[in-house]
Every structure is written in structure tokens, then in C-alpha cells.
Amino acid sequence: MESRLRGPARLMLVSDLDYTMVDHDDPRNASLLRFNALWEAYYRHDSLLIFSTGRSPVSYKPLRIEKPLLTPDITIMSVGTEIFYGELPDDGWQHYLNHNWDRNIVVEETNKFPQLTPQAEAEQRPHKVSFYIDKVKATEIMNVLSQRLAKRGLDVKIIYSSGIALDVLPKGAGKGQALAYLLKKFKIDGKLPCNTLVCGDSGNDAELFSLPEVYGVMVGNAQEELLHWYAQNAKSNCRILHAAERCAAGILQAIGHFHLGSNVSPRDIKDFHRCEINIFCPAYEVVKFYLWYEKWRCAEIEDSEQYVQNLRSIFHLLGVCVHPSGMELPLHQCIDAMGRLYGDKQGKRFWTWVDQLSSAQIGSDTWLVKFYKWELNENERQCSLTTVLMKSQVEAVDNFTWLHMHQTWLDGFGIADAESWLF
Ligand code: GLC
Ligand code: MG
Numbered sequence: 001m002e003s004r005l006r007g008p009a010r011l012m013l014v015s016d017l018d019y020t021m022v023d024h025d026d027p028r029n030a031s032l033l034r035f036n037a038l039w040e041a042y043y044r045h046d047s048l049l050i051f052s053t054g055r056s057p058v059s060y061k062p063l064r065i066e067k068p069l070l071t072p073d074i075t076i077m078s079v080g081t082e083i084f085y086g087e088l089p090d091d092g093w094q095h096y097l098n099h100n101w102d103r104n105i106v107v108e109e110t111n112k113f114p115q116l117t118p119q120a121e122a123e124q125r126p127h128k129v130s131f132y133i134d135k136v137k138a139t140e141i142m143n144v145l146s147q148r149l150a151k152r153g154l155d156v157k158i159i160y161s162s163g164i165a166l167d168v169l170p171k172g173a174g175k176g177q178a179l180a181y182l183l184k185k186f187k188i189d190g191k192l193p194c195n196t197l198v199c200g201d202s203g204n205d206a207e208l209f210s211l212p213e214v215y216g217v218m219v220g221n222a223q224e225e226l227l228h229w230y231a232q233n234a235k236s237n238c239r240i241l242h243a244a245e246r247c248a249a250g251i252l253q254a255i256g257h258f259h260l261g262s263n264v265s266p267r268d269i270k271d272f273h274r275c276e277i278n279i280f281c282p283a284y285e286v287v288k289f290y291l292w293y294e295k296w297r298c299a300e301i302e303d304s305e306q307y308v309q310n311l312r313s314i315f316h317l318l319g320v321c322v323h324p325s326g327m328e329l330p331l332h333q334c335i336d337a338m339g340r341l342y343g344d345k346q347g348k349r350f351w352t353w354v355d356q357l358s359s360a361q362i363g364s365d366t367w368l369v370k371f372y373k374w375e376l377n378e379n380e381r382q383c384s385l386t387t388v389l390m391k392s393q394v395e396a397v398d399n400f401t402w403l404h405m406h407q408t409w410l411d412g413f414g415i416a417d418a419e420s421w422l423f
Contacts, residue, residue, distance in 0.1 A: 008191045008192055014052050019247060020201045021069070022248075034252065038266065040070070045358065050072055051075050054204050079204050080179075096172060106154065115137050175200075177207070197215045197216070197217065197260060200216075323407060324421065344420070348378060352374065368390075
């Protein structure tokens with residue numbers, strides 16, 4: 001298994017998506033955006049992000065377009081029956097799941113229960129057969145069904161989630177087993193993460209919490225069936241937290257609770273005038289800059305000449321910015337333009353976030369920072385792959401200077417309104 005990191009991850013964060021990382025009841029995605037800023041500023045460079053979702057690759061795709069989700073290092077999909085490293089599937093895992101599994105028999109036996117309503121075709125996968133069923137009927141059907149399938153010689157696992165969804169999987173599958181498989185691989189490679197935090201809200205997440213040596217957070221809005229599982233099986237486990245906060249805010253709470261690292265999102269910075277850190281950290285600087293940029297354009301900070309002056313001291317006088325349209329502009333000209341854009345997005349849906357930030361020190365005081373910069377403008381998303389050359393400089397206000405910037409539209413995400421895109 002190829003890993004982006006040379007050594008063990010400082011933190012491996014394994015999170016469910018629906019109603020854990022993503023709060024579908026919050027159209028502003030406030031806590032998700034807070035998480036994103038925290039992750040890219042402090043964790044991306046030495047930690048691993050894993051999404052573990054019940055969704056199939058087919059239904060995961062639209063969620064990524066709809067919500068400002070970061071790109072995970074590994075994606076576990078279809079309730080732990082499919083593992084992907086980027087686009088690359090783990091064929092070994094698929095192969096392993098064939099053991100004592102025959103999808104046709106599962107379909108044949110489940111067909112005999114009229115109470116089971118099959119889910120959409122997109123959610124039916126090689127090692128996952130999924131239905132909807134009413135809460136009151138679920139327990140009984142699960143008992144009878146598992147006996148019938150055992151009689152037919154299959155080793156299955158039946159999971160009930162969110163008070164509505166029922167999945168039939170091979171016994172060796174599931175979110176917990178898939179994670180155990182990955183942990184084993186990391187161990188073999190000598191890269192067992194220093195800490196692992198699992199995060200979930202519903203029944204199919206329960207087995208994540210039963211792995212030894214992981215920290216777990218059941219987010220504040222966790223479903224009844226998960227809390228019930230916890231009460232029955234894990235109450236004495238002090239490595240599991242039932243957060244007070246909902247969704248991604250609950251994840252931030254858990255990072256703090258278990259002392260796994262910083263949990264103060266750069267998004268929560270109130271005063272950009274006074275916000276300074278004493279170490280040179282390019283990731284933090286980039287994240288902070290784009291938050292400032294968003295707040296400036298949304299008029300969520302005051303219209304102060306001091307901000308613009310600060311930028312002038314941070315951006316090199318002779319620095320150049322290559323706009324994704326191909327136009328070349330002096331950095332200072334961009335700052336002037338930015339000064340004029342104060343509040344142009346006020347009251348509008350305008351958010352920025354960076355993804356997959358990486359930085360390389362290429363000289364004693366020089367860094368090359370690369371990231372995807374996303375902008376949501378009302379309902380339109382734009383993204384540029386951006387590279388910034390930075391220099392640490394003791395006398396500069398924030399201890400660094402932006403020397404050069406080069407942006408390229410991400411295929412399919414550069415749109416007509418290039419005018420309002422600055423950085
Ligand atoms: C997701 C999947 C669905 C599954 C449910 C519970 O919603 O789309 O197929 O049944 O998770 O695991
Ligand atoms: Mg969920």
C-alpha cells in the first residue's frame with residue numbers, strides 16, 4: 001500500500017460522511033469548513049484522512065460535488081466492502097470478501113421478505129445487498145434472515161442503520177473490519193499511525209468503535225441504534241466520547257478531548273490583525289490567507305486600510321501572479337484589485353477552502369507550496385491548482401513573503417466568471 005507519508009501518520013482520522021463529517025441540516029456547512037481549515041493547516045502534512053461511508057462510489061460522487069469535502073487519502077465505501085486509494089481499488093480486499101459469500105443466494109432469500117424494500121440499484125454492490133425496513137420490524141427480520149442465510153451456508157453480517165437501512169454483507173466486511181485490514185497493512189509497513197480517531201453517527205459505524213486502541217467519537221447527533229450499541233457494549237471504554245457537538249464540530253471536540261493535537265480551527269480566528277504565530281508554517285499561512293480573503297469579500301471583517309497594508313508587506317514587491325486564465329499580473333496589482341473588491345460578496349453564498357495542501361522546503365528559507373483552492377460562488381464551484389513560492393523572512397510582518405504564484409484551472413472547474421477570481 002503506497003502512502004503519501006514517509007513515516008507513521010501522527011493522526012489517522014477515520015470518519016463517516018452523512019451526518020458525521022457532513023451535516024445535511026446545515027446549508028452553510030459551517031462545521032465542515034471549520035474542520036477543513038484545521039485539517040489543511042495542521043494535519044494534512046503528517047496525518048491521514050480516511051472517509052468511511054455507506055455510500056457506493058456512485059452516490060459518493062454527487063456528495064463530493066454538493067458539499068465542500070476534502071480529498072481523503074483513502075476511501076472506504078459501501079459499508080466497508082470497497083477500499084480505494086485515490087481511484088485505485090484494493091483488489092485484495094474484494095477477493096478476501098468472496099469467502100463464503102454468494103450474492104445470488106442473498107438476493108434469493110431476501111426476496112422472500114415482502115417487508116424488505118430494495119434500495120436503489122446504485123447502492124447494490126458486489127458485496128452489499130441493501131434494503132429499507134421499518135424500525136419495528138427490523139430486529140425480527142434480521143434474526144430470521146440470518147438463520148436462513150446460515151442454513152444456506154453463507155457467513156453474513158446484517159447491519160441496521162439510521163432507523164431505516166438494512167445491509168447484508170459478507171461476515172468479514174463492514175467498516176470496522178475494513179479499518180482493521182488497513183491497520184494491519186500499516187503495521188506490516190512499519191507505519192502504524194501514532195493515533196487513530198474514528199468518527200460516526202449510526203449503526204454501521206458501531207464496529208469502528210470496537211477496534212482496540214482507537215479513539216472514537218459518536219457525534220452529538222448520533223442515532224439511537226449507535227447509542228444503544230454503546231450502552232450495551234462499550235460504556236466503560238473511556239476512549240469513546242459521545243460529543244456534545246454535532247457532526248464535524250463533534251470531531252473537533254474529540255480531537256481536543258483526547259489531546260490528539262490542535263483543535264482550534266483557523267476559521268475561528270476572530271481578529272486577523274492580531275493573529276500571528278511564531279513559527280514559519282506555510283500551510284497555516286495559506287489557509288489563513290484564504291480565510292481572510294473570504295471574510296474580506298463577504299465584509300465579515302472591517303474595511304481597514306491596515307489589512308491591505310499588511311498584504312503589501314507579505315507579498316513581494318516584484319512578485320508575479322499567473323492567473324488561471326493565463327494572464328500575468330504583478331502581485332501588488334492583485335492586492336490593489338482586492339482592495340476594491342471589499343464586500344462584493346456580502347450576503348452571498350461565498351466560501352473558499354483549500355485541499356490537499358503540500359509544501360516542500362526547497363532551500364534554507366524557501367518553500368514551494370501546492371494546493372487546490374476552491375471557491376463556491378452562489379451555486380457555482382471553481383477550483384485552481386495553485387503553486388506558491390514562499391520565503392521566510394524575519395523582518396516581515398508574518399515572518400514570510402509570497403514571491404510567486406501560479407494558478408491553473410482544475411479541469412471542469414474553471415468557469416466563465418474568471419473576473420472575480422483573484423487568488
Ligand atoms: C448509506 C448507503 C446505504 C446503506 C446505508 C447504511 O446510506 O447509501 O446503501 O444502506 O448507508 O449503511
Ligand atoms: Mg452516517
